[in-house]
Amino acid sequence: MSSTHSYQDNDELLIRAQQGDEEARELIYSANVGLIYMVLERFRGTSYDHEDLFQVGSIGLLKAIDKFDFSFQVRFSTYAVPMIIGEIKKFLRDDGMVKVQRSYKELYGKIRWAQEKLRGDLGREPNVSEIAACLEMDKEEIVLAMEACQAPAYIQDVIPGEEKDQGSLLDRLASEENTVRILEQMALREALSKLDHREQEVILRRFFKDETQALIAQDLGVSQVQISRIEKAALQKLKSLLGDQIIG
Amino acid sequence: MWSVIKGRWTSPGLELRMNVKNYVRFEFSSMPENVSFARSCVGAFAAQLDCTLEDIEEIKLVVSEAVSNSIIHGYNGSTDGKIEVMASIFDNGSLEIIVKDFGRGIENVEQAMEPTYSSDSSRMGLGFTFMRSFMDEMDVISEPGQGTSVRMLRFFPSQNHQAMA
Amino acid sequence: MWSVIKGRWTSPGLELRMNVKNYVRFEFSSMPENVSFARSCVGAFAAQLDCTLEDIEEIKLVVSEAVSNSIIHGYNGSTDGKIEVMASIFDNGSLEIIVKDFGRGIENVEQAMEPTYSSDSSRMGLGFTFMRSFMDEMDVISEPGQGTSVRMLRFFPSQNHQAMA
Amino acid sequence: MNADFKQVRDTLVVRISGELDMLVADQLRQEIDRRLDNTSISTLILNLEKVSFIDSSGLGVIIGRYKKVSAQQGRMYIVGACPPVEKILHFSGINKLVPLYRSEKDVVSN
Ligand SMILES: Nc1ncnc2c1ncn2[C@@H]1O[C@H](COP(=O)(O)OP(=O)(O)OP(=O)(O)O)[C@@H](O)[C@H]1O
Ligand SMILES: Nc1ncnc2c1ncn2[C@@H]1O[C@H](COP(=O)(O)OP(=O)(O)OP(=O)(O)O)[C@@H](O)[C@H]1O
Ligand SMILES: [Mg+2]
Ligand SMILES: [Mg+2]
Numbered sequence A: 001m002s003s004t005h006s007y008q009d010n011d012e013l014l015i016r017a018q019q020g021d022e023e024a025r026e027l028i029y030s031a032n033v034g035l036i037y038m039v040l041e042r043f044r045g046t047s048y049d050h051e052d053l054f055q056v057g058s059i060g061l062l063k064a065i066d067k068f069d070f071s072f073q074v075r076f077s078t079y080a081v082p083m084i085i086g087e088i089k090k091f092l093r094d095d096g097m098v099k100v101q102r103s104y105k106e107l108y109g110k111i112r113w114a115q116e117k118l119r120g121d122l123g124r125e126p127n128v129s130e131i132a133a134c135l136e137m138d139k140e141e142i143v144l145a146m147e148a149c150q151a152p153a154y155i156q157d158v159i160p161g162e163e164k165d166q167g168s169l170l171d172r173l174a175s176e177e178n179t180v181r182i183l184e185q186m187a188l189r190e191a192l193s194k195l196d197h198r199e200q201e202v203i204l205r206r207f208f209k210d211e212t213q214a215l216i217a218q219d220l221g222v223s224q225v226q227i228s229r230i231e232k233a234a235l236q237k238l239k240s241l242l243g244d245q246i247i248g
Numbered sequence B, C: 001m002w003s004v005i006k007g008r009w010t011s012p013g014l015e016l017r018m019n020v021k022n023y024v025r026f027e028f029s030s031m032p033e034n035v036s037f038a039r040s041c042v043g044a045f046a047a048q049l050d051c052t053l054e055d056i057e058e059i060k061l062v063v064s065e066a067v068s069n070s071i072i073h074g075y076n077g078s079t080d081g082k083i084e085v086m087a088s089i090f091d092n093g094s095l096e097i098i099v100k101d102f103g104r105g106i107e108n109v110e111q112a113m114e115p116t117y118s119s120d121s122s123r124m125g126l127g128f129t130f131m132r133s134f135m136d137e138m139d140v141i142s143e144p145g146q147g148t149s150v151r152m153l154r155f156f157p158s159q160n161h162q163a164m165a
Numbered sequence D: 001m002n003a004d005f006k007q008v009r010d011t012l013v014v015r016i017s018g019e020l021d022m023l024v025a026d027q028l029r030q031e032i033d034r035r036l037d038n039t040s041i042s043t044l045i046l047n048l049e050k051v052s053f054i055d056s057s058g059l060g061v062i063i064g065r066y067k068k069v070s071a072q073q074g075r076m077y078i079v080g081a082c083p084p085v086e087k088i089l090h091f092s093g094i095n096k097l098v099p100l101y102r103s104e105k106d107v108v109s110n
Helices: A011-018 A022-041 A050-067 A076-122 A128-135 A139-145 A151-157 A168-173 A176-192 A197-208 A213-220 A224-242 B002-009 B033-046 B053-074 B109-113 B127-134 B159-164 C002-009 C033-046 C053-074 C127-134 C159-164 D022-038 D056-071 D083-092 D104-109
Strands: B020-029 B082-090 B094-101 B137-143 B147-155 C020-029 C082-090 C094-101 C137-143 C147-155 D002-008 D011-020 D043-054 D075-079
Touching (some): A011 A050, A022 A050, A022 A076, A050 A076, A076 C053, A139 B033, A176 A197, A213 A224, B020 B033, B020 C033, B033 B053, B033 B082, B053 B082, B053 B094, B053 B127, B053 B147, B053 D043, B053 D083, C020 C033, C033 C053, C127 C147, D002 D022, D011 D022, D011 D056, D022 D056, D043 D056, D075 D104
Antiparallel strands (some): B020 B082, B020 C020, B082 B094, C082 C094
16 A cells, blocks of 8 residues: 555554543544544535534544444554544534525625725726635635625625616617517517417518518418408507507 | 537637637536526636626526527427537637527527517517627527527636736 | 446436436536536536535535546546536435546555545545545446546435425 | 515515526516416515526516506516626616615615
8 A cells, every 4th residue: 555644553552542541542632633634624615614623523533542443454544534524524414504504695795805805906806716816715616605695795885876887788778768669579579479370471571571562462462452451450459459559 | 519510610710719728518408497507507617717706697697598598499498308518718718608409499590689589478588689798709500490509709808818918 | 328327336226216307417628627617516406406505515525526536546637538427316306426537447446445545645545435425325437447437326305205204 | 586475555575585597487477476466566576685696587577577567557666686686687778667776665765
């Protein structure tokens, strides 16, 4: 096995510890405390509190010291590591819930705070990697944490109240008449869908494509008078479907 | 398959940024639950770029629009269709997103892309308009009965690039 | 390809939950940047389950271990390998995660899975132990020179299931 | 998504949390419409404080409810949209039809 470890398996100390020798227990604990750090390393960058995890990990290590049995035929570390992880897992599952939720909320607040601070420092909008570096977090975590919209803080701190009317779509679409037109088009489409096929075609070509009754008549192989009649009936239907405000 | 599509889309401007630095490709079923999954993932991937949180919000929006369209229109709401998303980051800091379905396809792409056009009277017809507004390039390739591919590109000049320019 | 793998893994217990409710499959290059991307994505997918935030943290942890192994050991740190991740949610609320690479493979899987075993003296050899501790089932299939697949399963009894049981 | 309904006389307040996309649009539409159809409501307030994301599917629900409420001569307001959501509301122009306020209190005091 090519792996080298900084901790030691000291059989004699273990036996003494299990027989109630407090000093031996302490020695074996400090010789192996590195295992806890190894395990904790994996939780770096998560929302868990390291101090807490260390406490729990210590319990796992002490349990391993007390319960280790030489008949297992494995090295102490091989036995202790899963015990430490197991203890931490139990802790996370028993106790974690409220905590993590709270810390997500805190995280969200922190991100907002870092964003504001960096905006001030840099004089521009900070990018995600700058926020991540500032908080010592993963960029991806930042992105996902933003999904937990925690509005109250948001509103007081961030909404400055000014109108942010920028953007090309807005310029094209968002004038009041335009929006009302969007709505009308929606209503019109709905109404149009209630006409029969021929009526739809006549209306679309006459009013949306500006074609003449004569042309449509020719295409459909009917007389212009018939087209005129279809058009009139269709408009009548539309009016009753839409009310007077749209097609005056 | 993707390379074919890319070939078809290659434009003179695109050749300059053809060096893919990183990519992710994913595939999922046309379940509405996956819309939020898809936008989160592409958002998380885009975080590798030199971009702001606001940029990420916009990326998430366009992915949401394209994937929703595939589910709603492409597969008519049926949940057993397949959707593929490919996101690539190029050397010059641009992000390409391709959303592809194998659904019904679009008869008249030009009409479909018009602001406020929708084939469904209860919808706003804003999806394509959002995609076009928030991205620097957008193309749609669609074949009735075969499916639809939406390719979007957004250029993120990095702080460094800007400084050097 | 996945179904073959699934076939090989099918165990009597597994048959009961073979109905896939939702799945996602993704593929990315073996760049270190993609480790945090992959774990975030699987985390986002797992959020569809009836689970707590710390369940998600745990899922992210194991994905991180498996993907890091593929990059570090499977591809020896080279960034042009391909990694595939498949996550499936079954009808009964269990989550299966498969991480697959096409790299160097593992000679002795049993030894590799031992706590604190590592082929690299600077590492701790805890990856597999974490995966095993936080998931309910774990299998590794590896072929030297061909690659490695790690399949993990975790059962999330939903509130409803529990109530009905 | 989660929607919490509160009705005081003829005012209906809907407090929504989560992401307003196609996954939840239909359900939200139905839940609001059921109340609009069965009770006489003259003011509809959508509280979006806890909404972190909205796309065109969500906008569709809002515009649809606006049409419905205005057809019944009622009024509609949106309160508490956070910046990313507010941006989309502005972008689509919905803010020109449905006024945006910071909080439910602000609507009342106006
Ligand atoms: N993937 C697709 N497959 C088939 N048809 C599509 C697809 N994407 C878009 N379309 C068509 O293009 C039209 C316009 O799409 P767009 O996203 O702009 O509006 P919408 O989806 O109808 O409404 P909104 O996006 O506002 O909810 C759709 O109504 C549909 O007919
Ligand atoms: N995908 C893989 N391809 C090739 N070898 C692997 C792969 N995954 C694991 N291994 C082998 O299994 C061993 C144990 O893996 P494990 O994740 O438990 O520990 P480690 O990666 O060496 O250390 P740590 O995870 O603590 O950084 C590795 O040292 C390596 O030899
Ligand atoms: Mg759309
Ligand atoms: Mg490892």
